[in-house]
Amino acid sequence: MALVSFMDESLIKVELEVESQNELFQMMFQEAYKKGYVKDTYLEKIKEREAIFPTGLCMSDYSVAIPHTDPEHVIEQFIAVATLKKPVTFSLMEDSTKTTDVHVVLMLGLNQPHSQIEVLQELMQVIQIKENVLGMIHAKSEQEILGIFGNINSAMIGGD
Amino acid sequence: MIDLNRASVLVACGAGIATSTVVMDHLEELFKKENLDVLLVQCKIAEVASLQSEAALIVSTTILPTSYVTPALNAAPYISGIGMEELDKEIIGYLKAYLNTSTVKM
Numbered sequence: 001m002a003l004v005s006f007m008d009e010s011l012i013k014v015e016l017e018v019e020s021q022n023e024l025f026q027m028m029f030q031e032a033y034k035k036g037y038v039k040d041t042y043l044e045k046i047k048e049r050e051a052i053f054p055t056g057l058c059m060s061d062y063s064v065a066i067p068h069t070d071p072e073h074v075i076e077q078f079i080a081v082a083t084l085k086k087p088v089t090f091s092l093m094e095d096s097t098k099t100t101d102v103h104v105v106l107m108l109g110l111n112q113p114h115s116q117i118e119v120l121q122e123l124m125q126v127i128q129i130k131e132n133v134l135g136m137i138h139a140k141s142e143q144e145i146l147g148i149f150g151n152i153n154s155a156m157i158g159g160d
Numbered sequence: 161m162i163d164l165n166r167a168s169v170l171v172a173c174g175a176g177i178a179t180s181t182v183v184m185d186h187l188e189e190l191f192k193k194e195n196l197d198v199l200l201v202q203c204k205i206a207e208v209a210s211l212q213s214e215a216a217l218i219v220s221t222t223i224l225p226t227s228y229v230t231p232a233l234n235a236a237p238y239i240s241g242i243g244m245e246e247l248d249k250e251i252i253g254y255l256k257a258y259l260n261t262s263t264v265k266m
Contacts, residue, residue, distance in 0.1 A: 068178050094236035096223050110177050117184075
């Protein structure tokens with residue numbers, strides 16, 4: 001359940017329409033900045049980081065991206081989510097010469113590196129389980145997305 | 161700092177904060193299970209160049225910006241969940257071989 005405490009409905013965007021990665025970052029940043037989660041430097045830094053160390057992850061038949069940057073640009077920790085109407089191209093984390101079309105973006109604002117393991121593990125469960133990601137892609141509301149994140153632990157215990 | 165009498169593994173990602181934390185946790189469990197006494201050091205990929213000389217292995221979730229003297233493995237499977245077991249085996253195999261050769265030397 002740790003994951004949900006990092007989430008804020010206003011930082012979830014469903015069926016967002018953007019033309020580029022820059023526009024996507026801009027829109028996600030705006031809301032986080034307005035709410036005081038990040039410093040004004042966050043946007044530039046997240047773009048820089050993504051260009052050098054990309055965060056696209058290609059799973060078996062879907063892709064996600066987890067853009068994030070150095071802790072000093074984060075005021076309050078958060079996980080922002082955007083599902084995209086039209087996919088945005090990200091380079092792969094392990095190989096920047098390859099790209100993937102991403103439908104779900106989880107933007108991370110972390111500033112306490114070592115106390116985060118539970119949250120990060122839950123996050124990995126979210127992105128590694130196909131049903132979760134498909135659920136997000138098909139979600140029509142912010143509450144639906146929150147519901148998926150809220151169910152992570154119980155789904156794991158009750159499921160396989 | 162790094163203890164020279166113990167094998168150490170550098171665990172790196174871009175910011176040294178998110179994905180490397182997941183890998184750290186996974187490797188701690190793995191080494192415990194395999195009974196390997198290995199020191200894990202979490203760092204940013206930019207710090208790897210200056211830390212590598214004392215490490216047995218570099219494990220990075222992100223692309224390597226340069227080539228290193230110390231062998232490096234890509235840890236993206238621990239994030240995507242695809243190919244985790246193969247990578248576990250590769251890391252364990254490498255470290256066991258490394259520890260054997262260093263014991264012979266000493």
